Amino acid sequence: MEILKTYKLYIGGQFPRTESGRSYLVSSLAGEPLANACLASRKDIRNAVQVARKAHGAWAAKTALNRSQIIYRIAEMLEARKGQFIDELSEAGFGMEEANAEILSCIDRCVYYAGWADKFQALISSVNPVASSHFNFSTPEPMGVVGVLACQNTPLIGFISQILPIIIGGNTVVVLANSKMPLSAISFCEVLATSDVPGGVVNVLTGSIDELLPTLASHMDVNALSLATVSNMPKVFEAQELAIENLKRTQLLVHDFKNQDAQGMEFITDFQEIKTTWHPIEQIAGGAGAY
Amino acid sequence: MSTANWDLDPSMESTAIVQLQPKYDLFIGGCWQKPKSGKYFATYNPADESVLSEIAYGNQDDVNLAVEAARKAYNEVWSKMSGAERGKYLFRIARIMQEKSRELAVLETLDGGKPIRESRDIDIPLACNHFFYYAGWADKLAEAFPGQKPTALGVAGQITPWNFPLLMLAWKIAPALACGNTVVLKPAETTSLTALKFAEICEQAQLPAGVVNIVTGHGDTGAALVANQDLDKIAFTGSTAVGKLIHKACIGTSKKLTLELGGKSANIILEDAPIDQAVEGIINAIFFNQGHVCCAGSRLFVQESIASKVIEKLKFRLQSIYVGNPLDKNTDIGAVNSKKQLETIEKYIALGLEEGAEIFQPTCNLPSKGYYCKPTLFTDVAQSARIAQEEIFGPVLTIQTFRTLEEVVQKANNSPYGLAAGVWTVNGARIFGLSQQLKAGVVWANTYNKFDPTSPFGGYKESGFGREGGRHGLSAYLQFKN
Amino acid sequence: MNHPSISTELSSLLLSSPSIDQIGALERIARIQSRSIKGAAKLQGLRMALSMIDLTTLEGKDTTGKVRQMCYKAQHLHDQADGLPTVAAVCVYPSFVAEAKKALGTSGIKVASVSTAFPSGQASFEIKRLDTQFAIDNGADEIDMVISRGRFLSGDYQFVYDEIAAIKAICGPVRLKVIFETGELDTLDQVRRVSDLAIGAGADFIKTSTGKIQPAATFPVVLTMLGAIKDHFDKTGQMVGMKPAGGISSSKLALQHLLMVKEVLGEAWLTNEYYRFGASSLANDLLMQYQKQLTGRYQSATYFSID
Structure with a gap:
């Protein structure tokens, strides 16, 4: 007799059940039942944001090199377990070729963003030649906790394409997974849990977008939103409106994440603040000292 | 020798240099146009509560006309002009502002109440420098964003506050124009005069009609601007409360938004x-x-x-x-x-x-x-x-x-x-x-x-988003096709 | 390099010296310089500046004749104008103190003498002691000593402190001005440190320069020294005087310095009891500006005596 997997939430590096004790049936593309997923609640969001906030400081304080290696480690773990993911996708009704392509893209994307971790700063920072005796420079900083409405069209590549550029820049995320196809995302969390990604950096909830998105969008301790477009655009507009209360930076993503061009530095920098620092420059010998 | 009080005598800046008209119309499509409402409101000198001039009260119709003029200028002239040529206009504006710096400083002080020392030494020089700085970017946008194919957004609606009237105008208009956009600017109701002077400077610089439009008025004039359907961009500096209203009005539209709001630093x-x-x-x-x-x-x-x-x-x-x-x-x-x-x-x-x-x-x-x-x-x-x-x-x-x-x-x-x-x-x-x-x-x-001008400025959290100044300030007025 | 250990008293003085941010200091100065001094305030300021001058000659070629003529000028700045004050003091080498004293008679104008192997200070303490004693014996009202800059720069703060204290002991009631020669110091932090040190050792006045080294009395240096005087006053209630010397040759600069005194220290310092300009050419520029204020005509140097 086959042992069936229980799919739970991923919060703070743990796999808890929803505090609500609810679940919903997830079916394959062909309509066959696959598993029960957690039907997360508003309280699960509250818990997830809390741990994401707590995890943010230490994650942002890690060196960029360290974050790079951790994301690269995800690629290694995914590579090692790609068979499992391909199987999972094919059970969910995707053709082998499609499933294979999706997972390979996911691995590529991990490698791609791992490489960005310690480079985008150099490209968007600046030393600004102000017209006074001050050293003035602008550098990026993570925004904090980012709420993510994952792509609802793809099981995994959208999810990965959204969260990696956000976390590589030092943010932590609370993600609402693809509602209809949440299983791969939860399985991916098993990769995260074994890839040195600290608990709380990525938190994933499954359930009803209609129920959860307003709570996430209105949460006053969430700094930004990444919203993949969904069929239900009014729901997205509602989220945008709720996000205004604490001026969350909100990005709407309309990309087809399977495309090679659904990646880039701007996916990282969209979730960075620019901080400009000034400091006086002492004038030595009237500036005529050298040479 | 015993000590005595040593008090400075008043040292008054002359206001003779300021040429004010008794009444100002709206600057739309390169012409001075009467407001559709026919209404004007007084602008005061807060230092002595005297009336300085009367200013047109623009409404939705005026705003729509201004946006149309800006759209026409964008389509027919400004978007077709090379960056280098746009830059030359901005350089020219910067120079004329420098030449008129004393008048602008005195007017800024008369209309807004700020000390002449500040308008003379800080506001006006910074405003001039801002135009001078962004003028030089106009033909270097591709270099500013390598591989990202930056292009203008189109028509920008801009709303400025009363605390640094001309400087905030410069922060808004200079990068917008350098990036190839045309603008409709609504200055704060208590401090519109330097924006109207700026319109005169645009005339003197022979800036193509409609590239800069100034629509004066109160809060509802600003709201009308935000509500206009044909804008590609809203840039606002002001209170957090109003910023949120503007933000809300932009949801579901294609308007790009930057907000520079309050603080408690x-x-x-x-x-x-x-x-x-x-x-x-x-x-x-x-x-x-x-x-x-x-x-x-x-x-x-x-x-x-x-x-x-x-x-x-x-x-x-x-x-x-x-x-x-x-x-x-x-x-x-x-x-x-x-x-x-x-x-x-x-x-x-x-x-x-x-x-x-x-x-x-x-x-x-x-x-x-x-x-x-x-x-x-x-x-x-x-x-x-x-x-x-x-x-x-x-x-x-x-x-x-x-x-x-x-x-x-x-x-x-x-x-x-x-x-x-x-x-x-x-x-x-x-x-x-x-x-x-x-x-x-x-x-x-x-x-x-x-x-x-070279230094990006803007906030975290409820102080708004987007940056003004420096290379970062350009991206508020560009779209990227990568 | 080993130095004698620093006394508790001195080390607490040095510890209390704050850092100075040079660019911030320059901004403060720019703000003072942007003030507009006009009308009656300008006239008053010019008169005040004249009354604060230590009319100075400190040259190898000084003679009794030169000193006598300068002393006459000190008492008769511009007899063509009414109501002018005299300068505060004349400042000469010790060998001319007696002559100056005689020339000034009962005018009330003080005789200041440089001492302690002015301007370099590179002599044994015994020589500095005798130098000072000689000036005092000849009737000097004020002693302008130089500090040992080399010792200061090498970190031997105790030596510098003790030397000032020893000269002060010789001076007794004679007013002691301590010259730092800030043009030979490096940072404003050092200017502040030496100010605190000198005030702690008993200086009645602190003075920027000998006039032999450039730069001399620059605004940042003077501002820094005023800051030390203010903090000492806030702590002890004692007023120490300030004497910028060298480089202040125009009325505009002098008035800006006075305004700086007013804003940083307060009007209590706006008297020659607590503020002096060490200058030789400043007086005539002040006189010319004074005449200009009175007559509305720009003036010519030809009409002002050059002693």
């Missing part, structure tokens, strides 16, 4: 600070422009070990702050911009007393006419006091003490705002450590309230 003095320069920094942080500065260092945090010394020095320093007629070259604090704003400030001062904080104001005689407020210190302020949390937008400083760095970082960040912060210490490592921890878009270390 922390100015942090550590015990090893260069103390006399820090005291001067505190003064500049809160009393610059009567405290009508979104990034004003309005929350002072002093390490407890030096708190009494710093406060004593501050009180002494306030004795040589001159409050009075803004046209006097020796005035440090001029007139509060409007009666309404003075009432707001006075309400907060009363609230501070109610909240049990200790007040200090220097003895000084305020003019009998006009809107004036003494520089005000509140000591013994708790983090939970409203005067320490809410933006007052006036010359009112709250002073809190702290013991540890961790404590001050927490208190500084304990605010919905995140525009700026000041850090004073001679320990370089500590500056970088604190700067990294402070959630603010601008950190002034051992200085405060410095601005430069």
Whole structure:
């Protein structure tokens, strides 16, 4: 007799059940039942944001090199377990070729963003030649906790394409997974849990977008939103409106994440603040000292 | 020889250089057009409550006409022009502004109440430099964003505040035009005159008609601008409350948005600070422009070990702050911009007393006419006091003490705002450590309230989003096709 | 290099010296310089500046004749104008103190003498002691000593402190001005440190320069020294005087310096009891500006005596 997997939430590096004790049936593309997923609640969001906030400081304080290696480690773990993911996708009704392509893209994307971790700063920072005796420079900083409405069209590549550029820049995320196809995302969390990604950096909830998105969008301790477009655009507009209360930076993503061009530095920098620092420059010998 | 009082004589800037018309129309499509409503409103000199001129009250129809003119100019002229040619117009505007700098400075002071020393030495030069700076970007946008194929957005609606009227106009119009956009600008109702002068400068520069349109009016004029369906961009500087309304109005549209909003910035003095320069920094942080500065260092945090010394020095320093007629070259604090704003400030001062904080104001005689407020210190302020949390937008400083760095970082960040912060210490490592921890878009270390066209400005959290100034300021007015 | 250990008294003085941010200091100065001094305030300021001058000649070629003529000028700045004050003092080498004293008679104008192997200070203490004693014995009202800059720069603060204290002991009631020669010091931090040190050791006045080294009395240096005087006053209630010397040759600069005194220290310092300009050519520029204020005509140097 086959042992069936229980799919739970991923919060703070743990796999808890929803505090609500609810679940919903997830079916394959062909309509066959696959598993029960957690039907997360508003309280699960509250818990997830809390741990994401707590995890943010230490994650942002890690060196960029360290974050790079951790994301690269995800690629290694995914590579090692790609068979499992391909199987999972094919059970969910995707053709082998499609499933294979999706997972390979996911691995590529991990490698791609791992490489960005310690480079985008150099490209968007600046030393600004102000017209006074001050050293003035602008550098990026993570925004904090980012709420993510994952792509609802793809099981995994959208999810990965959204969260990696956000976390590589030092943010932590609370993600609402693809509602209809949440299983791969939860399985991916098993990769995260074994890839040195600290608990709380990525938190994933499954359930009803209609129920959860307003709570996430209105949460006053969430700094930004990444919203993949969904069929239900009014729901997205509602989220945008709720996000205004604490001026969350909100990005709407309309990309087809399977495309090679659904990646880039701007996916990282969209979730960075620019901080400009000034400091006086002492004038030595009237500036005529050298040479 | 015994000591005597040595008081400076008044040294009044002449207003003869300012040529004002009794009435100003709207600047739309390169022409001066009467408002559809037929209505005008008075603009006052807050220093003596006299009427300076009458200004057109634009409504939705006027706004729509202006946007149409801007769209036409964009389609037919501005989007077809090379970056280099656009740049030349901006350079030309910068030069004419420099040539008219004295008139602009005096007018800014007349209309807004700020000291002539500031409009002459800070506002107007910075505004000119902003045009000069962005002029040079116009033909280098591809280099600014390699591989991203930057192009203009189209028509931008821009709404500016009353605290730095011409400077904020420059922050809005210069990058917009450099990036190839055309604009409709709505200046603040109490300070429209330099924007109208700027329209005259555009005429003199022979800027193609419709590239810059100035629609004056009140809040509903701004709302009409935001509501226009044919804009590609809204840029707003002003209060957080209005910023949120604008944000809401933009949802579901293709309008790109930048907001530069309020603040309650922390100015942090550590015990090893260069103390006399820090005291001067505190003064500049809160009393610059009567405290009508979104990034004003309005929350002072002093390490407890030096708190009494710093406060004593501050009180002494306030004795040589001159409050009075803004046209006097020796005035440090001029007139509060409007009666309404003075009432707001006075309400907060009363609230501070109610909240049990200790007040200090220097003895000084305020003019009998006009809107004036003494520089005000509140000591013994708790983090939970409203005067320490809410933006007052006036010359009112709250002073809190702290013991540890961790404590001050927490208190500084304990605010919905995140525009700026000041850090004073001679320990370089500590500056970088604190700067990294402070959630603010601008950190002034051992200085405060410095601005430069090359330096990006903008906030975290409820202080808004997007940056103005520098290369970063370009992206607010560009789209990318990568 | 080993130095004698620093006394508790001195080390607490040095510890209390704050750092100076040069750019911040320059901004403070720019703000003072942007003030407009006009009308009656300008006239008053010019008169005040004249009354604060230490009219100075410190040259190898000084003679009794030169000193006598300068002393006459000190008492008769511009007899063509009414109501002018005299200068505060004349400042000469010790060998001319007696002559100056005689020439000034009962005018009330003080005789200041440089001492302690002026201007370099590179001599044994015994020589500095005798130098000072000689000036005092000849009737000097004020002693302008130089500090040992080499010792200061090498970190031997105790030596510098003790030397000032020893000269002060010789001076007794004679007013002691301590010259730092800030043009030979490096940072404003050092200017502040030496100010605190000298005030602690008993200086009645602190003075920027000998006039032999450039730069001399720059605004940042003077501002820094005023800051030390203010902090000492806030702590002890004692007023120490300030004397910028060298480089202040125009009325505009002098008035800006006075305004700086007013804003940084307060009006109590606006008297020659607590403020002096060490200058030789400043007086005539002040006189020319004074005449200009009175007559509305721009003046010519030809009409002002050059002693």
